[in-house]
Amino acid sequence: MQEFNVTKIELNHLLIGVNMKRRDVFPFTAIIGQDMMKLALELNVINPRLGGVLIQGEKGTAKSTAVRALADLLPPRKCIDGCRYHDDPNDKSNWCDECSEKYKDVEPPVKLQSMKVIELPVSATEDRVVGTLDIEAAIKTGNKSFEPGILADANRNILYVDEINLLDDHIVDVLLDSAAMGINTIEREGISYSHPARFSLVGTMNPEEGDIRPQLLDRFALSVKVTGEQDPEKRAEIIKRRLSYETDPEEFVNQWKDEQEKEVSRIERAMDLLPRISISDDMLLIAAKIAIILKVDGHRADITLIKTAETIAALEGHLEVSKEDIRKASRLALPHRMRRRPFEEQELDWSEVDKVIDDEA
Numbered sequence: 001m002q003e004f005n006v007t008k009i010e011l012n013h014l015l016i017g018v019n020m021k022r023r024d025v026f027p028f029t030a031i032i033g034q035d036m037m038k039l040a041l042e043l044n045v046i047n048p049r050l051g052g053v054l055i056q057g058e059k060g061t062a063k064s065t066a067v068r069a070l071a072d073l074l075p076p077r078k079c080i081d082g083c084r085y086h087d088d089p090n091d092k093s094n095w096c097d098e099c100s101e102k103y104k105d106v107e108p109p110v111k112l113q114s115m116k117v118i119e120l121p122v123s124a125t126e127d128r129v130v131g132t133l134d135i136e137a138a139i140k141t142g143n144k145s146f147e148p149g150i151l152a153d154a155n156r157n158i159l160y161v162d163e164i165n166l167l168d169d170h171i172v173d174v175l176l177d178s179a180a181m182g183i184n185t186i187e188r189e190g191i192s193y194s195h196p197a198r199f200s201l202v203g204t205m206n207p208e209e210g211d212i213r214p215q216l217l218d219r220f221a222l223s224v225k226v227t228g229e230q231d232p233e234k235r236a237e238i239i240k241r242r243l244s245y246e247t248d249p250e251e252f253v254n255q256w257k258d259e260q261e262k263e264v265s266r267i268e269r270a271m272d273l274l275p276r277i278s279i280s281d282d283m284l285l286i287a288a289k290i291a292i293i294l295k296v297d298g299h300r301a302d303i304t305l306i307k308t309a310e311t312i313a314a315l316e317g318h319l320e321v322s323k324e325d326i327r328k329a330s331r332l333a334l335p336h337r338m339r340r341r342p343f344e345e346q347e348l349d350w351s352e353v354d355k356v357i358d359d360e361a
């Protein structure tokens with residue numbers, strides 16, 4: 001990136017400016033506390049294959065503020081120029097049909113584009129989500145004419161659903177299918193069209209407003225519960241920062257520029273480090289034992305626990321996963337994976353988990 005001779009934040013703003021006009025958003029680093037929520041969001045940026053995060057909590061606890069603020073920390077990445085799904089030039093096996101055809105014998109043109117937070121409104125129609133096929137054009141010309149939807153925008157980005165527990169069942173099904181396959185397939189009157197749709201799903205919800213479907217809950221790699229700050233000093237600081245932001249957003253964002261830049265660098269360093277993180281067999285055994293004592297369903301929990309611990313190690317800047325990484329990862333990857341009886345609000349007994357972590361050699 002050095003050759004551009006601009007800071008990462010400036011570059012991000014430059015790139016965002018090209019793609020869409022954005023108002024100044026409340027800076028991620030100005031959010032007080034809520035460390036687990038912020039960590040879970042950053043882990044999904046560092047490791048887009050982690051599998052998303054569900055943030056649950058009472059009203060007004062900075063859930064949506066944090067997700068929207070994440071947009072300013074998202075690093076630029078290489079995309080095929082002109083591709084509607086921002087295909088990765090280095091990941092040929094996941095290219096869309098158009099790029100696979102167009103660039104089968106020539107190198108694709110490459111551009112840098114910032115990752116984005118794509119919002120899926122809870123009221124979105126299925127057509128808006130999956131896109132639309134022009135059946136008439138297909139019949140007349142034999143060519144498939146496809147108008148991309150939200151899932152096209154979401155490819156290689158973060159897909160954010162506020163009030164995800166209120167999403168219509170058929171939209172939930174569409175999301176589950178795409179999340180499982182990494183592909184969005186549209187079928188209308190015997191004509192079908194597919195495009196890549198790999199995204200990190202971020203959902204926020206207030207459990208007082210209704211439950212989330214268990215199949216959807218299970219799709220999230222991580223889950224976090226947030227509650228309002230109880231320390232009066234911190235609460236007062238939240239008011240102060242919000243008022244200061246509302247008085248002059250541009251000035252407030254400017255004041256937090258250095259902090260934001262540091263965070264972007266931390267994320268980028270972690271992304272560089274992630275492929276080099278190693279994990280010992282002892283740590284794998286700890287993960288397996290935790291899964292057994294917690295009686296989780298299947299093996300997804302242990303695998304996610306390890307992926308999360310690896311990503312935490314990268315963020316912490318060490319090359320080998322430690323017990324502390326596993327401990328922190330367990331708080332994010334396990335709470336929503338306990339086997340529950342209906343109507344049972346079960347709290348995890350962390351002492352059991354910690355015993356497994358600490359007893360291991």
Ligand SMILES: Nc1ncnc2c1ncn2[C@@H]1O[C@H](COP(=O)(O)OP(=O)(O)OP(=O)(O)O)[C@@H](O)[C@H]1O
Nearest residue numbers: 030031032033059060061062063064065066238242
């Ligand atoms: N920890 C915090 N640090 C900074 N600002 C905060 C914090 N908690 C809440 N706020 C402020 O409180 C307001 C409400 O936050 P936000 O809109 O993100 O709530 P929410 O959790 O998404 O809930 P809702 O679903 O009601 O919108 C925002 O103005 C936000 O800036």
